Amino acid sequence: MTAVEPSIALGTAEPDSGKRSTATSPTPRRPLVARDPFTRARITLAGIYGGAYVVWFVTQGVIIDRISVTVTVVLLLILGNVGRPVGRWVELAGDVVLYALMWLIYEESRGIADRIGMPLQVESVRNVDRALLFAHDASVELQHHFYDAPHVRWYDVVGSLVYMTHFWLPIAVIVTLWIRNRRQWVRFMRRFATVLFAACIMFVVVPTAPPWMAAGGDRQIKLNALEPVDRITWRGWRHVGLHGFAHAWDTGRDWLNNVAAMPSLHAAFTLFVVVFAFPWVRRGSARAAMLMFPLAMATSLVYFGEHYLADILAGWILVGVAFLGWDRVERAQRRRRIARSRLALGEVAP
Numbered sequence: 001m002t003a004v005e006p007s008i009a010l011g012t013a014e015p016d017s018g019k020r021s022t023a024t025s026p027t028p029r030r031p032l033v034a035r036d037p038f039t040r041a042r043i044t045l046a047g048i049y050g051g052a053y054v055v056w057f058v059t060q061g062v063i064i065d066r067i068s069v070t071v072t073v074v075l076l077l078i079l080g081n082v083g084r085p086v087g088r089w090v091e092l093a094g095d096v097v098l099y100a101l102m103w104l105i106y107e108e109s110r111g112i113a114d115r116i117g118m119p120l121q122v123e124s125v126r127n128v129d130r131a132l133l134f135a136h137d138a139s140v141e142l143q144h145h146f147y148d149a150p151h152v153r154w155y156d157v158v159g160s161l162v163y164m165t166h167f168w169l170p171i172a173v174i175v176t177l178w179i180r181n182r183r184q185w186v187r188f189m190r191r192f193a194t195v196l197f198a199a200c201i202m203f204v205v206v207p208t209a210p211p212w213m214a215a216g217g218d219r220q221i222k223l224n225a226l227e228p229v230d231r232i233t234w235r236g237w238r239h240v241g242l243h244g245f246a247h248a249w250d251t252g253r254d255w256l257n258n259v260a261a262m263p264s265l266h267a268a269f270t271l272f273v274v275v276f277a278f279p280w281v282r283r284g285s286a287r288a289a290m291l292m293f294p295l296a297m298a299t300s301l302v303y304f305g306e307h308y309l310a311d312i313l314a315g316w317i318l319v320g321v322a323f324l325g326w327d328r329v330e331r332a333q334r335r336r337r338i339a340r341s342r343l344a345l346g347e348v349a350p
Helices: 007-012 039-059 066-079 084-118 123-132 138-146 156-166 167-181 183-203 235-239 242-253 265-280 285-302 310-346
Strands: none
Touching: 007 285, 039 066, 066 084, 066 123, 066 167, 066 310, 084 123, 084 167, 084 183, 156 167, 156 235, 156 265, 156 285, 167 183, 183 310, 242 310, 265 285, 285 310
16 A cells, blocks of 8 residues: 555645556645524525615614613624523623613613703803804804705705714714724724713703804704704705604704713714724725715714714714723733733743
């Protein structure tokens, strides 16, 4: 019997007799990582979920209230973990509890603000804006030059669609990161929760009337700190046929905290997603497009009378503080891990 070199398994070796092997195809290699038999099932379930969500979105609009949002997120996470090990499910249960607790605290901040009864900020924030803009009111100026009541312009549609991303983009990133890379999910949620909790404190301490309210647009709180400003956020949605979303937003805003304007979470979350994803994007044109996103959101918020420039800047500052603070903490954690590893290997840590 002729001896065969070990590399014959790759279909490249020859017998010791010197004759070339007549095999024409290599022996198939085994995959280094076993295939997950549930991958196709998870993709199918996610596709069904996505189709159902699109139907709901077109007919009913984006889900706005945080309880329903939490339920939809948990359902998607469950579908994304079908067939995973038990340890993964235990991890998911703990993360879901923390996620739900975060939004519960956010919702309760409105009740705390009502009970404490801090004075409503109206002229103070308006005066900050006038100082920043050389005695101009940004919402009044933008609506004076661009708002055409009988006609919906292209920028009305773009602004409404940009505004809408606040209700689904951060949630989509949270779910995607948890399924794909939990370590990055932890990094995201540390910063996200920091921004949200700091905003909750500010909502309680400095309840602020947005421009549309300061101009007398609220049915219960009558103010006249600004010239007339219409709340026109819904125009673009109805123009492109998203009547369900316009209706959901119109009815949902009655139970939202209308004086939670300082800081602007719309502005904060938009910048947050861009800053988090920015290091992973290398193409210059893509980075430039990403930077335009928070600017488009800021312009839309002011034009629609939803926020002052001061609200937007406060939201951006919160994002910057959260990222800088957690970056320092994580760098220190990495240094400690490296030092422990070197110590375990018998090296002297520098």
